[in-house]
Amino acid sequence: MGYVIATANMKGGVGKTTITVNLATCLAKNYGKRVLVLDLDSQISATLSLMSPIEFAKRRKQSKTFRYLIDEIINPARSQSTQTIQDIIQPQVCNLPGLNLLPGDIDLYDEFVVSEMLHQQATALGEQDFETVWNRFERVLINNILKPVRQEYDFILLDCAPGYNLLTRSALAASDFYILPAKPEPLSIVGIQLLERRIGQLKDSHEQEAKIDIKMLGIVFSMCSGNLLNGRYYKQVMHRVVEDFGVEKICRAQIPVDVNVAKAVDSFMPAVLNAPQSGGSKAFLQLTQELLEKL
Numbered sequence: 001m002g003y004v005i006a007t008a009n010m011k012g013g014v015g016k017t018t019i020t021v022n023l024a025t026c027l028a029k030n031y032g033k034r035v036l037v038l039d040l041d042s043q044i045s046a047t048l049s050l051m052s053p054i055e056f057a058k059r060r061k062q063s064k065t066f067r068y069l070i071d072e073i074i075n076p077a078r079s080q081s082t083q084t085i086q087d088i089i090q091p092q093v094c095n096l097p098g099l100n101l102l103p104g105d106i107d108l109y110d111e112f113v114v115s116e117m118l119h120q121q122a123t124a125l126g127e128q129d130f131e132t133v134w135n136r137f138e139r140v141l142i143n144n145i146l147k148p149v150r151q152e153y154d155f156i157l158l159d160c161a162p163g164y165n166l167l168t169r170s171a172l173a174a175s176d177f178y179i180l181p182a183k184p185e186p187l188s189i190v191g192i193q194l195l196e197r198r199i200g201q202l203k204d205s206h207e208q209e210a211k212i213d214i215k216m217l218g219i220v221f222s223m224c225s226g227n228l229l230n231g232r233y234y235k236q237v238m239h240r241v242v243e244d245f246g247v248e249k250i251c252r253a254q255i256p257v258d259v260n261v262a263k264a265v266d267s268f269m270p271a272v273l274n275a276p277q278s279g280g281s282k283a284f285l286q287l288t289q290e291l292l293e294k295l
C-alpha cells in the first residue's frame with residue numbers, strides 16, 4: 001500500500017503547492033512511482049501548475065473536478081454527477097507517465113450545506129452529540145473518496161489550502177504523513193506551531209472513535225535567499241525551529257528562491273520538468289531523495 005502525504009501550513013504563500021507538484025513530478029519522473037496529486041485548495045494552484053487554464057475549464061464544464069466527488073457525498077439527492085473518481089482523475093499530466101491529477105475547483109463545497117446535511121443525519125440517528133457526527137464526517141470524507149484508487153498509487157499527495165478548513169482536517173485524518181513547508185521567517189514559523197497544535201487537538205478529538213495516526217515527515221524550508229545578510233538572519237530563525245522540533249525533523253534539502261520555479265507555472269508544468277537544471281529543480285530532487293530515505 002502506498003503513502004498518503006498532506007502538505008500543510010496554516011500560513012499562506014510558504015511554498016506548499018510548489019513543493020507538492022515538484023515532489024510529485026520527481027517521484028514519477030526520477031523514481032518511476034505512480035503518483036496522484038489532489039488539489040484541496042479553491043485557489044487551484046496545484047491544478048494550474050499541472051494543466052493549462054483552458055484544459056481546466058474544459059474539464060470543469062464536463063464536471064470532472066474534485067468538487068463533484070464532494071458533492072456526491074454532501075448532497076447525494078441533488079447531485080447531478082454520477083462520475084467515479086477514476087472518471088475524474090486526469091492521467092499522465094504534463095505528458096509524464098505515472099503522474100496523475102485529481103483537479104481541484106474554484107468552488108469546492110458550501111459549509112452551510114455540509115452543516116445542514118450533518119444536522120439532518122444527527123437528528124435521524126438520534127445522535128445527541130453533534131460534534132461526534134461532525135468529527136466522523138471529517139475523518140471519512142477524503143478517506144472514502146480516495147478508497148477506490150488508494151491501491152493504485154505509490155504516493156497520493158494532498159495539497160492543502162492555507163488555514164485549517166474542513167478539507168485540511170479531513171486530509172490530515174486520511175494521511176500517513178504530512179510535510180510542513182515554511183519560509184525562514186517568524187510568521188511562517190508561527191504557522192508551524194499553530195498547525196502542530198491543531199494536529200494534536202485533531203488526534204485528541206477523534207481518540208474515542210478511531211485513532212488518527214499521522215506523523216510529521218519533515219519541515220522543509222522554502223524560498224531561502226542566498227544573500228549574506230538574509231542568510232544570517234534566516235539561520236537564526238531556523239535555529240529556533242531546530243530547538244522547537246529537533247534537528248531530525250528539518251529536511252537538509254532547502255529550496256532556494258529561483259525565478260525558474262515561479263515561472264514554470266506559465267508553461268503549465270513544474271520547474272523540475274520545465275527547467276530541470278535550475279537550482280530550484282536540483283533542490284526539489286534532493287528533497288525527494290531525502291524524503292524517500294526517511295520513508
Ligand SMILES: Nc1ncnc2c1ncn2[C@@H]1O[C@H](COP(=O)(O)OP(=O)(O)OP(=O)(O)O)[C@@H](O)[C@H]1O
Pocket residue numbers: 011012013014015016017018019041043045160161162222223255256257258259261262263265280
Ligand atoms: N523556490 C521558489 N522560488 C521562487 N518563487 C517561488 C518558490 N517557491 C514558490 N514560489 C512562488 O511563491 C508563491 C507562493 O508559493 P506557493 O503557491 O507554492 O505557496 P503556498 O504555500 O501553496 O500558497 P497558498 O498558501 O496560497 O496555497 C507562488 O507564486 C510561487 O510560484
Ligand SMILES: [Mg+2]
Pocket residue numbers: 016017018041045046159160161162
Ligand atoms: Mg497552495
